[in-house]
Amino acid sequence: xxxxxxxxxxxxxxxxxxxxxxxxxxxxxxxxxxxxxxxxxxxxxxxxxxxxxxxxxxxxxxxxxxxxxxxxxxxxxxxxxxxxxxxxxxxxxxxxxxxxxxxxxxxxxxxxxxxxxxxxxxxxxxxxxxxxxxxxxxxxxxxxxxxxxxxxxxxxxxxxxxxxxxxxxxxxxxxxxxxxxxxxxxxxxxxxxxxxxxxxxxxxxxxxxxxxxxxxxxxxxxxxxxxxxxxxxxxxxxxxxxxxxxxxxxxxxxxxxxxxxxxxxxxxxxxxxxxxxxxxxxxxxxxxxxxxxxxxxxxxxxxxxxxxxxxxxxxxxxxxxxxxxxxxxxxxxxxxxxxxxxxxxxxxxxxxxxxxxxxxxxxxxxxxxxxxxxxxxxxxxxxxxxxxxxxxxxxxxxxxxxxxxxxxxxxxxxxxxxxxxxxxxxxxxxxxxxxxxxxxxxxxxxxxxxxxxxxxxxxxxxxxxxxxxxxxxxxxxxxxxxxxxxxxxxxxxxxxxxxxxxxxxxxxxxxxxxxxxxxxxxxxxxxxxxxxxxxxxxxxxxxxxxxxxxxxxxxxxxxxxxxxxxxxxxxxxxxxxxxxxxxxxxxxxxxxxxxxxxxxxxxxxxxxxxxxxxxxxxxxxxxxxxxxxxxxxxxxxxxxxxxxxxxxxxxxxxxxxxxx
Numbered sequence: 001x002x003x004x005x006x007x008x009x010x011x012x013x014x015x016x017x018x019x020x021x022x023x024x025x026x027x028x029x030x031x032x033x034x035x036x037x038x039x040x041x042x043x044x045x046x047x048x049x050x051x052x053x054x055x056x057x058x059x060x061x062x063x064x065x066x067x068x069x070x071x072x073x074x075x076x077x078x079x080x081x082x083x084x085x086x087x088x089x090x091x092x093x094x095x096x097x098x099x100x101x102x103x104x105x106x107x108x109x110x111x112x113x114x115x116x117x118x119x120x121x122x123x124x125x126x127x128x129x130x131x132x133x134x135x136x137x138x139x140x141x142x143x144x145x146x147x148x149x150x151x152x153x154x155x156x157x158x159x160x161x162x163x164x165x166x167x168x169x170x171x172x173x174x175x176x177x178x179x180x181x182x183x184x185x186x187x188x189x190x191x192x193x194x195x196x197x198x199x200x201x202x203x204x205x206x207x208x209x210x211x212x213x214x215x216x217x218x219x220x221x222x223x224x225x226x227x228x229x230x231x232x233x234x235x236x237x238x239x240x241x242x243x244x245x246x247x248x249x250x251x252x253x254x255x256x257x258x259x260x261x262x263x264x265x266x267x268x269x270x271x272x273x274x275x276x277x278x279x280x281x282x283x284x285x286x287x288x289x290x291x292x293x294x295x296x297x298x299x300x301x302x303x304x305x306x307x308x309x310x311x312x313x314x315x316x317x318x319x320x321x322x323x324x325x326x327x328x329x330x331x332x333x334x335x336x337x338x339x340x341x342x343x344x345x346x347x348x349x350x351x352x353x354x355x356x357x358x359x360x361x362x363x364x365x366x367x368x369x370x371x372x373x374x375x376x377x378x379x380x381x382x383x384x385x386x387x388x389x390x391x392x393x394x395x396x397x398x399x400x401x402x403x404x405x406x407x408x409x410x411x412x413x414x415x416x417x418x419x420x421x422x423x424x425x426x427x428x429x430x431x432x433x434x435x436x437x438x439x440x441x442x443x444x445x446x447x448x449x450x451x452x453x454x455x456x457x458x459x460x461x462x463x464x465x466x467x468x469x470x471x472x473x474x475x476x477x478x479x480x481x482x483x484x485x486x487x488x489x490x491x492x493x494x495x496x497x498x499x500x501x502x503x504x505x506x507x508x509x510x511x512x513x514x515x516x517x518x519x520x521x522x523x524x525x526x527x528x529x530x531x532x533x534x535x536x537x538x539x540x541x542x543x544x545x546x547x548x549x550x551x552x553x554x555x556x557x558x559x560x561x562x563x564x565x566x567x568x569x570x571x572x573x574x575x576x577x578x579x580x581x582x583x584x585x586x587x588x589x590x591x592x593x594x595x596x597x598x599x600x601x602x603x604x605x606x607x608x609x610x611x612x613x614x615x616x617x618x619x620x621x622x623x624x625x626x627x628x629x630x631x632x633x634x635x636x637x638x639x640x641x642x643x644x645x646x647x648x649x650x651x652x653x654x655x656x657x658x659x660x
Contacts, residue, residue: 022553024116026254030240031117032558036060042067043556045120046262046279046571047146049139049232050269050307051076052213053279054146056120056137059111066109066124068095068135074144074213075268075277075284078179082336087284088178090171090185092211095135098187100152101163102128109133116558118236118261119229130156140223141231142269145212149225153204162197162205175216182216190222239264243303245583246612249545255552256583259576260303262559263296266573267311272318272338274311280562280570286335286342287315289350289357290401291574294418295522298360299577302584304617313370316358320377327384330354346398347388349415353401355381356422359429363592366620371429371595378426379438385419386445393452395419400479402520405566406512409470413457417482420449424486425592432595453483454490462514464498466491476503476514478523484530487591496536499527500543508564509547520563521551525578532586535652537603544582588613588625595619597659602627602650604634621660 023041027033042059053073061067070092077088100107109124119138126133136149154160168187175182193207208225245256267276270285277284278291287293292315300308318338322330331341332350358378362371388395390411397415400408408414423446430439457467462476469477476498484495498504503514509524511517524547531540552558560579561569584590588611589601596619604611604627614624624639630649638646638658650656 022549023555024553024557026250026553027115029115029117030254030257031115032254032258032553033116034114036111036113039064041555044568045116045558046266046281047118047120047137047139048266048268048279048573050142050267050274051144052139052146053266053284054137054139054211055281058114058120058122064110066095066111066122066135068122068137069093070095070137070146070211071281072146072185072211072213073279073281073284074183074185076144076270076337077183077213077215078285078336080177080179082179082340084286084333084335084342085282086179086336088173088183088185088213089281090213092168092187097167098150098209099163099165099167100133100150102126102131102152103161104163107131107133118232118265128160130154130158131160136229138229138232139265140210140228141235143212143221143223143228144214145210145223145228147223147225147228147232148209148211149206149229150209151204151206152199154199154201157201159198159200162199164193164195164197164207166194166209172216180215180217183213184216184220185211185213187211188220188223235265236261239303239305242305242615242617243580243584244612244614246610246614248608248610249548251549251552252545252583255548255558256580258552258558259560259579262571262573262576263299263580264303264305264308267307270337272334273314274307275338276308276311276315276573278562278572278574280567280572282570283572285337286333287318288333289319289330289348289353290332291572293319293357294353295357295574295581296577297357298364299581299584301361301364301366301618302580302590302616304615304622309365312361313373316354316361316374316377319354320374323377323380327380327387329384330381345403348399348401348403349395349397349412349418351381351384352395352397352415352418352422354378355385355426356418359422359425360592362429363425363595364618366595366618368432368595371433375429375433375435378422378429382423382426382442382445392456393448394456395449401522402512405518406477406516407470409472411456411470412479413453413467413469413477414479414482416449416453416457417479417486417488420446420453420488421486423449428593429595450488453488458491461498462503464501465494466498467495476501478504478510478512478520478527481510481523481527481530484534485526487533489534492534496531496534496539499531500536500539505543507550518563518565521560521575522562522578525560525575525582528582529578529586532582532603533589533601535601535603537587538606541605584613587611588627590618590625591655592619593657594659596621597657599655599657600625600636600650601655602634602636604629619660 039060044057055071057069074088079086108127113123115121122135134151171185173183210223297312329347331343333342427442459468560575562572610628622641626637634650
């Protein structure tokens with residue numbers, strides 16, 4: 001994998017490559033579209049509802065014909081053994097099993113356009129003159145089904161006869177292999193759909209298919225495709241209309257909207273309550289200390305989505321179940337609808353992840369009752385971390401979030417950076433809870449840990465006076481961005497140079513380790529956030545522009561991905577939350593400092609005269625932020641829903657404090 005230097009990224013951005021040279025384009029509906037010209041090409045996308053997730057492989061084959069294969073994941077239809085990966089998975093690999101004949105001739109479909117915005121639309125010509133077919137696929141918001149709408153349009157001057165037959169078999173699973181016995185999965189339509197239909201010239205015929213799963217003990221359900229579509233569109237519109245980003249870069253605005261959707265839709269209604277899950281055909285009805293507690297949960301108060309906020313609180317409640325007087329570590333993951341755990345990599349720094357994430361979430365929620373409920377979990381995690389401190393003043397952990405994929409030593413920078421950020425946020429939370437003793441203690445411990453991080457990890461790696469990821473480390477690592485994210489600036493300049501060097505950056509983002517071929521979007525997105533927070537916005541914006549356009553409009557769209565080569569670049573959901581946080585906490589520099597206050601360091605990029613975040617729901621308020629250029633400074637206006645405005649001028653140096 002050849003790396004691309006900063007100068008090449010800059011050239012790509014200046015020449016408009018990111019906006020004009022991709023397979024997909026922005027469309028007027030607020031989504032994206034692919035006008036099919038080049039072929040063949042097949043992509044995959046994951047879409048989710050409370051009871052189902054679907055990975056759709058779609059596109060055009062070498063003959064120009066439609067590819068539309070569906071893999072359905074039913075997280076609450078648990079299989080045996082009931083482990084992390086025990087969701088029932090069923091493939092519908094040949095859409096032609098739903099047979100359509102026109103005037104007794106088998107229908108062949110040739111895609112001319114695809115569209116994405118919370119649903120996948122495929123518009124196709126056919127081998128029958130004047131006949132077009134449109135497929136619209138989306139998950140049910142609250143039922144265990146993927147819905148497909150099929151519309152046959154007769155654009156010819158002659159009436160036609162359409163013969164429709166469902167050849168998909170009903171799948172009945174082995175009852176001995178299901179936690180709840182036998183499961184039934186089928187592609188179902190109403191009886192009236194089957195058989196012959198006459199479609200007059202200029203008219204169309206529209207019907208629905210529900211790829212649904214259920215327990216054998218549950219009765220079959222009759223789906224209304226239009227009702228399900230209306231619910232999905234209402235959900236998508238709600239997510240798109242809250243926390244709205246407005247900048248001169250339409251691609252970033254649109255990528256932000258799509259990331260909000262993917263971060264929020266991947267929430268499952270389990271018997272253990274709402275659980276935000278990564279997805280990716282592997283991770284459902286379960287939570288992790290990194291993906292949920294650290295990455296996604298602190299974002300949800302800004303969006304204000306009711307499912308997101310509830311899933312976050314529920315996640316911390318599940319982790320709090322494992323508080324113990326012996327200070328044995330809380331497990332990395334709680335799986336199987338909350339009935340079991342996974343702890344296969346030992347302590348990955350999970351207590352730092354939880355303490356950091358829970359503190360940030362509690363502050364951003366702005367609700368004292370939530371803060372009080374989470375406080376025992378937060379303080380327990382910090383006591384655990386205190387007990388893991390070494391003689392050098394740093395915190396030991398068995399591993400990091402990569403779980404041994406890359407060596408992390410016995411003390412790693414990620415765990416310590418998260419603990420430092422957690423101490424600072426928890427100190428602010430303690431102040432609002434009236435726990436002044438702990439507030440003072442946590443501030444002192446944060447200061448001590450900051451010095452220990454400099455002493456223990458500070459060093460020269462591959463010519464850059466940045467950080468060693470662990471004591472013996474000799475190669476640059478992606479997670480040297482963590483100190484920048486947490487406001488540790490002692491080695492800021494060299495760390496920025498290292499992150500933007502050809503040692504780490506490639507056309508696919510940041511490498512996990514210099515010299516490797518592995519990239520994880522989570523570290524790329526953390527790096528963006530850290531670079532922007534550290535004031536390197538103008539230097540990293542060409543990268544961010546390129547990344548945003550590639551993920552939204554390139555060859556694999558429309559969301560941030562997990563990793564490569566692992567996982568085939570799955571659309572894991574928490575990465576999308578990290579994209580959003582690169583905007584809210586990086587570009588706008590929002591840092592919660594209390595239940596009703598925050599600081600800002602907005603980083604208005606060169607060439608932009610404004611940027612806005614509208615309908616923010618954090619700190620128990622609804623408000624907008626508008627940043628505009630005013631000479632050498634930046635004007636900041638915070639507009640509350642009651643009409644009140646808080647105005648300030650940011651000089652590019654000191655924090656700008658906002659308090660409601």
